[in-house]
Amino acid sequence: MENLKSKLQGRILELTNPDKRRIFLRVAPVELLNTVRLLHDEYGFWFVSTISGLDAGDDFEILYHFAGKETVLNLRVSVPKTDPRIDSITPVIPGAILYERELQDMFGVVVDGIPDPRPLLLSDDWPAGQHPLRKDWTFNRPPEVIPGAKS
Amino acid sequence: MLADIVRWSRKKSPWILHLNSGGCNACDIEIIAALTPRFDLERFGVLLESTPRHADIIIASGPVTRQMKDRFLRIYEQVPSPKFVLAVGACALAGCVYRGAYNVLGGIDQIVPVDMYVPGCPARPDAIIDGVVKLLAKV
Amino acid sequence: MKFQIPIGPQHPALKEPLGLKMTIEGEVIRDADIRLGYNHRGIEKVAEQKNWIQNIYLMERICGICSHSHATCYVQGAEKLMGIMPPARALYIRYMVSELERVHSHLLWLGVAGHEAGFDSFFMYVWRDREIVMDLLELISGNRVHYAINTIGGVRRDLDESQKTKILEGIKTLQKRSEYYLYIGVNEPSFVARLAGVGYLSKEQAMKLCATGPTAKASGIDRDVRKEDPYAVYDELEFDIAVADTCDVLGRTVVRIKEILQSYTMIEQMVKKLPVGDITVKAPRRPKPGEVVARYEAPRGENIHYIKSNGSDRPERLKVRAPTLANYAATIEMLKSGFIADIPLIFAAIDPCICCAERSVVLVDASSGAEKTVPMSELRRLGIERHKNSPIKRNLAWLY
Numbered sequence: 001m002e003n004l005k006s007k008l009q010g011r012i013l014e015l016t017n018p019d020k021r022r023i024f025l026r027v028a029p030v031e032l033l034n035t036v037r038l039l040h041d042e043y044g045f046w047f048v049s050t051i052s053g054l055d056a057g058d059d060f061e062i063l064y065h066f067a068g069k070e071t072v073l074n075l076r077v078s079v080p081k082t083d084p085r086i087d088s089i090t091p092v093i094p095g096a097i098l099y100e101r102e103l104q105d106m107f108g109v110v111v112d113g114i115p116d117p118r119p120l121l122l123s124d125d126w127p128a129g130q131h132p133l134r135k136d137w138t139f140n141r142p143p144e145v146i147p148g149a150k151s
Numbered sequence: 152m153l154a155d156i157v158r159w160s161r162k163k164s165p166w167i168l169h170l171n172s173g174g175c176n177a178c179d180i181e182i183i184a185a186l187t188p189r190f191d192l193e194r195f196g197v198l199l200e201s202t203p204r205h206a207d208i209i210i211a212s213g214p215v216t217r218q219m220k221d222r223f224l225r226i227y228e229q230v231p232s233p234k235f236v237l238a239v240g241a242c243a244l245a246g247c248v249y250r251g252a253y254n255v256l257g258g259i260d261q262i263v264p265v266d267m268y269v270p271g272c273p274a275r276p277d278a279i280i281d282g283v284v285k286l287l288a289k290v
Numbered sequence: 291m292k293f294q295i296p297i298g299p300q301h302p303a304l305k306e307p308l309g310l311k312m313t314i315e316g317e318v319i320r321d322a323d324i325r326l327g328y329n330h331r332g333i334e335k336v337a338e339q340k341n342w343i344q345n346i347y348l349m350e351r352i353c354g355i356c357s358h359s360h361a362t363c364y365v366q367g368a369e370k371l372m373g374i375m376p377p378a379r380a381l382y383i384r385y386m387v388s389e390l391e392r393v394h395s396h397l398l399w400l401g402v403a404g405h406e407a408g409f410d411s412f413f414m415y416v417w418r419d420r421e422i423v424m425d426l427l428e429l430i431s432g433n434r435v436h437y438a439i440n441t442i443g444g445v446r447r448d449l450d451e452s453q454k455t456k457i458l459e460g461i462k463t464l465q466k467r468s469e470y471y472l473y474i475g476v477n478e479p480s481f482v483a484r485l486a487g488v489g490y491l492s493k494e495q496a497m498k499l500c501a502t503g504p505t506a507k508a509s510g511i512d513r514d515v516r517k518e519d520p521y522a523v524y525d526e527l528e529f530d531i532a533v534a535d536t537c538d539v540l541g542r543t544v545v546r547i548k549e550i551l552q553s554y555t556m557i558e559q560m561v562k563k564l565p566v567g568d569i570t571v572k573a574p575r576r577p578k579p580g581e582v583v584a585r586y587e588a589p590r591g592e593n594i595h596y597i598k599s600n601g602s603d604r605p606e607r608l609k610v611r612a613p614t615l616a617n618y619a620a621t622i623e624m625l626k627s628g629f630i631a632d633i634p635l636i637f638a639a640i641d642p643c644i645c646c647a648e649r650s651v652v653l654v655d656a657s658s659g660a661e662k663t664v665p666m667s668e669l670r671r672l673g674i675e676r677h678k679n680s681p682i683k684r685n686l687a688w689l690y
Contacts, residue, residue, distance in 0.1 A: 050611035095500030177354025177435040185419040
């Protein structure tokens with residue numbers, strides 16, 4: 001871990017180790033691709049478990065969970081809600097494409113350079129621009145019809 | 152007299168179509184388990200069919216998701232009448248745990264008329280066999 | 291001449307809806323594309339509105355086959371947030387149910403693989419054995435699937451001596467039968483010929499596409515969460531990771547059977563070493579704010595939950611990534627340069643769970659635009675007939 005700190009030097013914004021086998025690392029969005037490349041080439045983190053999005057008030061936090069042989073490294077990036085754009089990591093790890101598509105769907109974050117931008121999970125007749133996992137999105141349930149009920 | 156023969160044959164060997172409209176699979180595994188030697192649904196003459204055009208009974212499970220709604224209706228129309236619908240599991244009855252979720256409509260009877268309900272989460276294979284037999288008695 | 295085949299959501303075989311679109315040229319698949327979303331139920335949004343205990347029951351119903359794995363992963367994370375550690379007896383019971391669930395899930399898959407390969411009597415035999423496991427689970431927890439045995443702080447039901455003897459007897463019967471299945475899987479020439487060479491995924495591709503579980507283990511990657519991130523019980527048990535080297539469906543079959551045999555030894559060790567003590571620890575109603583990443587080895591691969599709490603009695607964000615989602619990108623790679631007749635088998639080989647698919651293929655003729663629906667049983671029959679006449683490959687190098 002000390003090794004990682006020295007390699008990344010000025011680019012790390014925050015690095016914590018709350019539990020054994022877990023590391024949380026924060027970088028700026030513009031440094032994302034370089035950091036991922038560094039982790040992939042030098043430290044052998046080739047397996048990205050998932051990409052979580054999080055609605056934290058004023059900005060979106062995107063966490064990339066890398067699972068290595070001894071530790072799980074979670075890389076955190078914050079993008080403002082007014083301009084939610086992030087780079088795609090598929091040039092380094094092609095397997096992350098499905099997670100990025102889900103991120104686009106659920107939060108409306110635009111991923112630059114993604115090879116396949118179609119929505120992943122929402123249905124075909126879903127109105128555009130509605131992103132379910134944002135905190136300010138509410139859902140009005142249509143009234144239920146009970147067959148055979150006396151009205 | 153011919154109508155009686157037709158009704159007898161329909162009761163004695165119904166062919167079922169298994170349709171999952173977005174559930175968690177537990178009820179579907181129990182439906183398949185109802186066909187295995189321990190619970191044996193096939194002694195009632197039931198055969199698991201593959202295409203809607205050959206089926207008499209639709210056994211449906213799962214809360215209906217928005218994406219599946221149109222497909223479900225299309226398949227329902229493809230099954231030739233007279234057709235019967237059996238809703239298996241608490242999800243198919245009223246949505247089970249997913250009531251209130253944005254992508255779930257809340258039960259099969261919101262979109263098609265249902266003839267028999269089998270409760271349980273998941274419904275045991277014995278309960279499914281009971282449901283099928285009672286439905287056949289109603290035919 | 292290429293044309294596209296959509297494989298739509300309703301299927302004759304089993305389980306859940308999924309849409310696939312294959313571009314084919316003759317009989318060879320050139321490209322494939324998936325359409326998920328038929329099963330999207332909005333669970334993550336619902337989880338933010340229910341409190342911590344209600345979420346255990348919601349997590350169980352994400353999937354019907356690996357329900358305990360989602361519940362356990364969630365409870366592991368929640369316990370870490372609350373800073374409590376359940377007593378040793380509770381941990382042993384919890385992970386014993388996990389291993390039983392792994393056995394039941396792999397037996398289910400074996401039956402499905404047999405059914406897709408045309409070996410229906412194998413399917414019936416394996417599901418009969420699976421009933422033994424279901425009875426054991428019902429004895430322990432009260433339900434065949436969705437055994438709500440976890441609670442934050444421990445387990446809800448205890449084991450007594452008669453249950454322990456029944457478990458040991460059941461495991462002994464199953465062990466003899468599973469060794470017979472391993473013998474079939476390796477030595478039966480027609481079964482081997484049907485499965486060998488199908489769905490090839492090389493080790494580099496598996497690494498690039500982040501495959502997990504038996505799909506990756508059959509390509510020689512020996513990563514298992516139980517060894518890397520041992521939680522409580524797993525560092526006190528002795529077991530090996532099953533790995534195969536052939537990178538195809540036959541390798542995946544053998545990996546799963548070997549995992550079943552490992553699980554039997556683990557269950558035996560756990561029953562014999564069961565410590566005495568309480569079964570739960572009191573859990574606070576509200577955890578401290580924080581975030582946690584919990585991982586668990588589900589039967590299909592690595593299950594990961596990310597939970598963030600803000601100190602209230604509801605989680606703020608709960609992210610679930612089920613293992614089958616990770617294997618999809620690898621499936622598309624496997625489908626390319628395969629044959630149409632192998633589609634059911636390749637798809638079943640990743641053991642689809644969250645989007646398990648039933649398929650009825652609609653063949654669209656590019657020139658005339660006419661549609662012809664071909665049910666999956668047709669496809670399976672075509673596949674079986676096609677392989678009946680292919681030469682039996684006897685010179686396979688085996689890693690037994």
